Amino acid sequence: MGSPTREQAGAARGAAVLRALDSEIERVRRATGSAPVVLDVGGGSGTWAVPLAGAGCRVTVVDTSHDALATLARRADEAGVTDRISPVNGDVDALADVAPADGADLVLGHGLLEVVDDPGRVLSGLAAAAAPGGAVSVLTVGRYGAFVNRVTTGRLAEARRLLTDPAGRTGPDDSLLRRFDAQQLRELAVATGRLGVETLQGDGTLEALLPGPGPEDEQSGREERDELDALASAVPALGEVAPRLHLLGRRH
Ligand SMILES: C[S@@+](CC[C@H](N)C(=O)[O-])C[C@H]1O[C@@H](n2cnc3c(N)ncnc32)[C@H](O)[C@@H]1O
Known part of the structure; x- marks a missing residue:
């Protein structure tokens, strides 16, 4: 796995994506009577795969990193979902x-x-792996969320480059090859010719606005915060400045 900065889409699981995946699992269960067959590409150490398997899904994780897959195997074992x-x-x-x-x-x-060389080709490959009527869930780093992060932490030169660099990079040492805005992500999905965009939202919108430990220490406070986070992430103007962008495409 690449450097685990908080900014990377893989580093956190926000309420908006969790809810979208929960409702997708429910949809498949209602339609077929069983949990979805999941393909998690670049699934790494199992941040998503392990809880999905815990929810009853059969999950294939494809990843280039032997280290990440070894961690996945350990976490799956600990969670009792190896099978x-x-x-x-x-x-x-x-x-x-x-x-x-x-x-x-x-x-x-x-x-x-x-992090991949050709995101359009990769998204086409993900779409081709989905069954007709199935879903493709893409979570990636938001360019404007990164901008808000740099401004609020006083890194104004980086903030400026995030706006002016064509790929939304902070410079040659940036660990990411690009950052997306919502329109770019939508266009990439449509260009596959196989996906209709069903959901395009932010993820973790409150992270930028309410940093640090919040009332989530209390279960009731966490639920309230997650509710507000999911609500805000679905508002285009707010979702666009979330740290992560989430697209759910439906395979034609
Ligand atoms: C930022 S991590 C995300 C991990 C996980 N999906 C998550 O959300 O927590 C990116 C993962 O993609 C994998 N990866 C990068 N390039 C890849 C490629 N070309 N094919 C398959 N996996 C790749 C990395 O090894 C790493 O595990």
Whole structure:
């Protein structure tokens, strides 16, 4: 896994994405009577795969990193879900070699589009792996969320570069190859020719506005905060400045 900065899409699980995936699991359960078959590409150490397996999904995790897959195996064992997770050492650029076309009810590409060479080709590959009627969930770093982060932490030169650099990078040492705005992400999904955009929202909107420990220490406070976070993330103007952008595409 790349450097685990808080900014990377893979570093956090916000309420908006969790809710979208929960309702997708429910949708498949209602339609088929069983939990979705999930393909988690760039799934790393199992931040998403382990809880999805815990929810009853059968999850194939494809990742280039042996270290991440070893951590995944340990976490799956600790969570008692080893029998529902299949780790595969593979590259998204050769996804068809390790995952059947039209095979998954739900395909995840979380924290991936900002680190691969060709995000359009990668998203096309993810879409091709989804069954018709299935979903592709993309979570990536938001360019304007990164801008807000740099301004609020006093890093104004980086903030400026995030706006002026064509790929939304802070410079040559940036660990990410690009950051997206919502329109770019939508266009990328539509350009696959296989996806209709069902949801395009922020994720973790409150993180930027309410940093540090909040009332989430109390269970009731956390629920209230998650509720507000999901609500705000669905408002385009607020979701656009969230640290992460989430797109759920429906396979034609
Ligand atoms: C930021 S981590 C995200 C991990 C996880 N999806 C999450 O959301 O927590 C990116 C992951 O993508 C993997 N990765 C990067 N390039 C890849 C590629 N070309 N094919 C498959 N996996 C790749 C990395 O090894 C890493 O585990």
